[in-house]
Amino acid sequence: MLIGDAEPAPPSAPACAYCTGNEGSSPQAIYSLPFENRPGAIRVFAHPRPLYTIDGKADRRAEGIYDKMRTVGAHELIVESPDHESHLSRADEHDIAHLLRCWALRIDDLKKDLRFKYVTVFKNQGDVAGQEIKHPHSELTASPFIPRRILYELRSSQEYYSRKERCVLCDIGRQEEQQGLRVVDISGNFLALCPFASRVPYELWIVPRYHHSSFEADLLSRGEAMELAGILRRCLARLEQVTDAYHLVLHTSPNTNSRREVPGYWATLEEDYHWHIEILPITQTQTKSYSIKEAYYCSTSPESAAARLKDLPSSRDPLSQRSLEFQRK
Numbered sequence: 410m411l412i413g414d415a416e417p418a419p420p421s422a423p424a425c426a427y428c429t430g431n432e433g434s435s436p437q438a439i440y441s442l443p444f445e446n447r448p449g450a451i452r453v454f455a456h457p458r459p460l461y462t463i464d465g466k467a468d469r470r471a472e473g474i475y476d477k478m479r480t481v482g483a484h485e486l487i488v489e490s491p492d493h494e495s496h497l498s499r500a501d502e503h504d505i506a507h508l509l510r511c512w513a514l515r516i517d518d519l520k521k522d523l524r525f526k527y528v529t530v531f532k533n534q535g536d537v538a539g540q541e542i543k544h545p546h547s548e549l550t551a552s553p554f555i556p557r558r559i560l561y562e563l564r565s566s567q568e569y570y571s572r573k574e575r576c577v578l579c580d581i582g583r584q585e586e587q588q589g590l591r592v593v594d595i596s597g598n599f600l601a602l603c604p605f606a607s608r609v610p611y612e613l614w615i616v617p618r619y620h621h622s623s624f625e626a627d628l629l630s631r632g633e634a635m636e637l638a639g640i641l642r643r644c645l646a647r648l649e650q651v652t653d654a655y656h657l658v659l660h661t662s663p664n665t666n667s668r669r670e671v672p673g674y675w676a677t678l679e680e681d682y683h684w685h686i687e688i689l690p691i692t693q694t695q696t697k698s699y700s701i702k703e704a705y706y707c708s709t710s711p712e713s714a715a716a717r718l719k720d721l722p723s724s725r726d727p728l729s730q731r732s733l734e735f736q737r738k
Contacts, residue, residue: 425543483519509641614685623662
């Protein structure tokens with residue numbers, strides 16, 4: 410848990426600092442990745458209201474029975490486009506592929522810092538999702554701890570592998586393809602599905618159909634991300650016809666470099682963990698979720714959600730129900 414005395418957000422500026430022509434009012438970029446097919450670039454900045462501070466050590470210490478540490482880490486703002494009205498659901502897939510590559514490069518770079526145990530990217534789209542900055546962006550955080558939900562996922566994957574000597578997400582993907590009930594989109598290497606135990610209506614996961622534990626290592630070794638960009642754009646185009654607010658979170662492997670001195674630290678990670686993207690739409694302002702027990706009530710079954718999403722147009726590349734062919738093994 411991060412605790413701080415947050416200052417009120419400053420009033421809206423008359424002009425967006427991240428728009429074309431306003432570069433003089435924007436801070437110095439940490440990183441810039443020029444577009445290949447048009448002017449402009451994806452730019453990365455230190456977040457103007459960061460959750461973490463980059464300097465110093467965590468200094469973990471006891472306070473009675475509690476543990477405390479400094480909020481050391483990284484919090485970056487990834488400006489996806491110079492266009493203030495840009496949406497990933499309508500963006501050119503070459504630009505989305507470029508953005509995915511930027512995510513991978515920044516994660517890979519920050520994993521070289523041994524203070525950080527977990528580095529990931531997320532995107533809050535819409536006011537009710539907590540979007541603070543209106544210009545199209547995603548965010549990256551690097552923390553000196555592994556978040557609880559990721560830790561649960563890592564341990565569950567490890568336990569499943571120790572019993573069955575198979576990756577749990579590989580098994581889930583194969584079963585979902587065979588049944589076809591919860592699949593929304595499929596390509597040669599990626600699968601989009603509404604998970605069996607969806608926490609919220611229209612929850613979507615994008616999962617590689619091959620095994621790999623690390624998003625950044627996978628994407629950088631493949632050299633291109635057009636296929637992933639395409640299925641991500643189509644999924645968001647469908648979702649935005651149901652709701653304009655969602656959380657998108659990249660689930661990738663932790664930074665094993667940070668504990669190289671510990672024998673067996675996530676020793677089977679490459680075999681048991683499977684990177685993926687989770688998208689949680691916000692369709693209701695009030696829900697029956699009981700977060701204290703981490704029990705969820707989902708008012709739409711994943712089968713109904715998948716069927717509706719599959720039938721919605723995916724903008725410029727509509728995917729009909731008939732075009733989803735599932736190979737039954």
